[in-house]
Amino acid sequence: MVTNFLQSDNWERFQQGIGKKTFRLNNQLLIKNQLPFSKSWFYCPWGKGELGKLDELVQLARKENAIFFHLDPFNKFSILILEESTDFRFSIAKTIQPQKTLILDIDQPRDKLLAEMKEKTRYNIRLAEKKNLIIKQQTASDDFWRLMTQTSQRDCFSAHSRNYYQRMVEIMPEIELWTVFVRDKAVASAIFLFDRDNKIGYYLHGASDYSERQLMAPYLLQWQGISIAQKMGLKKWDFWGIDEDRYPGVTRFKLGFGGQIIERPPAQRLIFQPLWYRVYSLTHN
CATH class of the missing domain: 3.40.630.30 (Gcn5-related N-acetyltransferase (GNAT))
Incomplete structure (x- = not known):
């Protein structure tokens, strides 16, 4: 059973209904947010941290020209699962959903x-x-x-x-x-x-x-x-x-x-394109 509505099929259909492209990685919902210059970023709302092989995420990011991946953790266990499942280094960020x-x-x-x-x-x-x-x-x-x-x-x-x-x-x-x-x-x-x-x-x-x-x-x-x-x-x-x-x-x-x-815990970000991420950070406080 899905643990929260932000990971539900209906929320995914709603995101598609307002023009967003979506993906599922180990059954975790990823929402693509379009940026200028054909860039984008991925958002996982209230994810459990169970993203599977992050190599798949990196490949998807390359394909969709994503600058970074943003995870709003559902709870503290989401962070523990994320830390235990990968050697990738995540940075802390502000949550998009209410913390x-x-x-x-x-x-x-x-x-x-x-x-x-x-x-x-x-x-x-x-x-x-x-x-x-x-x-x-x-x-x-x-x-x-x-x-x-x-x-x-x-x-x-x-x-x-x-x-x-x-x-x-x-x-x-x-x-x-x-x-x-x-x-x-x-x-x-x-x-x-x-x-x-x-x-x-x-x-x-x-x-x-x-x-x-x-x-x-x-x-x-x-x-x-x-x-x-x-x-x-x-x-x-x-x-x-x-x-x-x-x-x-x-x-x-x-x-x-x-x-x-x-x-809830702070958000976690995985940066794919550091230079473009710095540009993004200057324009999105």
């Missing part, structure tokens, strides 16, 4: 989940429940994209393209897009992923209308995602990244629900 996240145990009664939240979070959920808000599942990302455009500008982060979110909803059956409305106006929207195989749900992307913040719609929406996951029999809920320095507001919002902070 620090918050995971909530949802295999418990709803009353207990509410009781273990911070008082302000619990209050905001109950307040939102009194606001006559309507929550709908959607298949089109129009409302989500409008809210994401606002949110990314407000919080100073780079969002994916509109096509990225839409193709994710279209291609991956484990993805669900939910939006909160007040008087037919979308005020908060989120993309959840429900991994039934590994019994865990993810809050992947979220956006909201700041002008309607008094409605506390994001709290109600998050509670909706957790409730769906519980009904599916999932055991954990991953808030998908926290960072007190870069995103203090979002991090406070997530921490209010409780849970355990998890930190």
Whole structure:
């Protein structure tokens, strides 16, 4: 069984659906990212480190003109497996997926989940429940994209393209897009992923209308995602990244629900073309 959704067949199909070329090396997913001058780099998201013979990776890199290979380890054992399986020298890098996240145990009664939240979070959920808000599942990302455009500008982060979110909803059956409305106006929207195989749900992307913040719609929406996951029999809920320095507001919002902070190991990179890698490093901080 695949240990996480980033190594799943559906995630591979999604990557292909947005124009990426993919490979499997010892059943580990590699995603090719195109660069100028016909260069590229390989990405292995949440890999287990079981890459088999790295000579095959080197040959593939030569064929695809890849400058480097980037592994976001799934856990510390991924690093141990990698170190034991090769004499190649890897360098440490920043992870692409969130290195620090918050995971909530949802295999418990709803009353207990509410009781273990911070008082302000619990209050905001109950307040939102009194606001006559309507929550709908959607298949089109129009409302989500409008809210994401606002949110990314407000919080100073780079969002994916509109096509990225839409193709994710279209291609991956484990993805669900939910939006909160007040008087037919979308005020908060989120993309959840429900991994039934590994019994865990993810809050992947979220956006909201700041002008309607008094409605506390994001709290109600998050509670909706957790409730769906519980009904599916999932055991954990991953808030998908926290960072007190870069995103203090979002991090406070997530921490209010409780849970355990998890930190994964740093990324590992294998460089194939040192000169071009230095050029890449100068333009990609």
